[in-house]
Amino acid sequence: MLALLAGLVVSYLLGAIYSLWINPEIRFWKEAYKQKIEWAKKISKTGHPKLVFIGGSSTAFQIDAGLLTASGLPAVNMGMHAGMGTKANAAFGLNAVRPGDTVIWAFEKGRMAAPPQVTDLGYQALLSTGLLFQRGIESLALEHIDWIEAIESLRPGLAHTASMIAKLIHGGYLYRYQTNLIREGGSITTDERRPVSKAEINQMSPNAITLQWVGMMSAALNSQDSSSAYLIPQEFYQPVDKEAGQMQNRVFLDELSQTLKVVNDPFLGVQTNAECFADTTSHLTEAARLERTRGLIPLLTPFLEIKKQ
């Protein structure tokens, strides 16, 4: 019995140490978060209101906050790993918001259509950064957190261990993204190229619980003189699917606009040029990110101008 209890305690502690400090995935996102927050603080010090982009990795790969800032729109890209769950992504993002800022929610369509959640990876990231214990506006995103789940999450897990073993055998990087590719403003890029498959054409509606959750956070932002809007991330579609994709995204955004302001992106989340994508159907290459960001400047300017008035 002593062996069982000792094994239980020691293996849990080792699992927790690995999950919080050694896991290369967590280390990368912790570093990314640190740089994003430092950038946000630097901008806040200037006294100007800023745009805070909140979402998953598609946000991290699609918005160049450095370029926006240089173009007169102070911005920070708080996009984190979508695998952490929307609640964790939102908590990380909200931590960068100061009164007067404008939050641009940029969760992928599929995640807006599902209930908000925190995954094991999300709990690990929130615990390793200490964000789970903070009581600022970011705690709004984490309402009704299951602490038992949070405690349970501090383990490496089978899928992660299997992939780490394979990476160790294969050699090379232990995580696919490297910290030297985190850009000023918080965007992320990669040299990796993978063939992209087409997005599925299936009509989705925003999830009622997610809408309520985003609405609640937006109301809280309003109360501290901040505002918010939604921007649909781009996804790869085959040229033949362009119209159908834009049509379904328009319906989706129309439904969403009843709760949130929506950025009128003429692309409607559809990108048919496969060359624009790096390693997934929503991760843009560096050149494509700059191109997309330039296109967004006129669309985003009114949001900060309204604030200034």
Added chain:
Amino acid sequence: MNFTDFGFWPRFLICLALVWIFKGTALFLKKDLPGWFDRVVLASISLYLLASVGALTFGIFLLLASLAYVGILLLSVIPKDKRWLFLSFYIPVLLIPLIYYKYHSFVAEEILGWSKDTFNAILIPAGISFYTFQKIAILVDAARLDSYRPKLLDFANFASFFPQVVAGPIERKEELMPQMERFRFTCNWDNLNAAAPWLALGFFYKLCLADNLSPFINRDDMASAWPILFTTFLFGLKIYFDFCGYSLIALGLARLLGVTLTLNFRSPYLSANIRDFWRRWHVSLSYWFRDYVYIPLGGSRTRYWWAGLLLVFLLSGIWHGAGWCFLLWGALHGIYCVVSHVTKDHIRLPSPVGWAITMVLVFAAWLPFYETRWPVLSHKLAILCSSSSYSSSLLRQYAMSFDSWHYLPITLLIILSLATFTAEAFCSRKKDHYGYANHPVAIIILITLTVWFGSTKGNDFIYFSF
């Protein structure tokens, strides 16, 4: 009650802590507790934990236990020659809840051809098949004895002993009743040390192996024979680790309280023939059918022993679930056993060949066990019977459908499963089933693997639905 559910352990440990505090205080004050104290407390804990499963389960359990106890008392006053007549009326009465909850829709829809909307879906009380069979067994055993009148408290503990009530082992009177009659809560290292290997192994089988295999069991992939074969193989692994894991945890829990339960699994996937398999798989159910159905039908001494054997396996199939697929599973095993009995004196196969044939037969029979949609099963069988479904290009296509998130964990799980079977084989030779878990290092490894890799997605035990 689900032993891997977080809700179970606080309840159980709080109950246990209260008992120790109470007993410790009594010892400190030098007050003697009455002899019945421990047994009353055990019955209370068992009934409380059973009630926490659900009102329906608790209600049906109480009804059946009461009927069984009244039946035993009646048997003790009925002359011996009339007892079988009494049982032939009384046992069907005990079976009414089981038939109603588990089989009514199957009988109505599949046999009588009534519309599917005739009945609303009815929740099946957890473990009803297990405790109904246990009550029948004690009634039959009581009828065989001159005069058997267990004390109500001992019977309550026998019937409700929580580690075994919901999913077995189906404990028999002669094994469990004496332990209940002399039950005492004793906190000592012997009990704790005896429990630890079973708990460590049970949690490892259930959480690390069975629950992690679940997401890879894709019943709807019928693109060729390969996904059907692979899914059947994975299901065969999952059901073993799931049910064996549960039974080992039950054994460990009972050992914590100083009670020994039947080892329900004895490394069945190492069996050299199908008869051997049934001496190792769900042992308490196999022996129940042998003692209360097969032997009363004449056993192996009659000319029609094969019919008795087939009937036993058909009943075993329908015991597992109401459906034609379960009957097919039972029929397959019945045929396997009859053929095995007929050929046992004529054909002698080398052990590895016998083992390989047995495993092919056992795993093939898992197909109708997990694929309970009859039309889908027919379609899958048609695919398996078509030689074009086995082409190497289809195999390549199937292999390509796995991305790294699939094949890496599944490879790791299969390696862990094979390592487990190797360890089982090593111990089985010395008739010390699962003995490898007795070593402290093995316990630490098992617990570490469970803590690091165990799934927490809340998969119920498969046998809860039986």
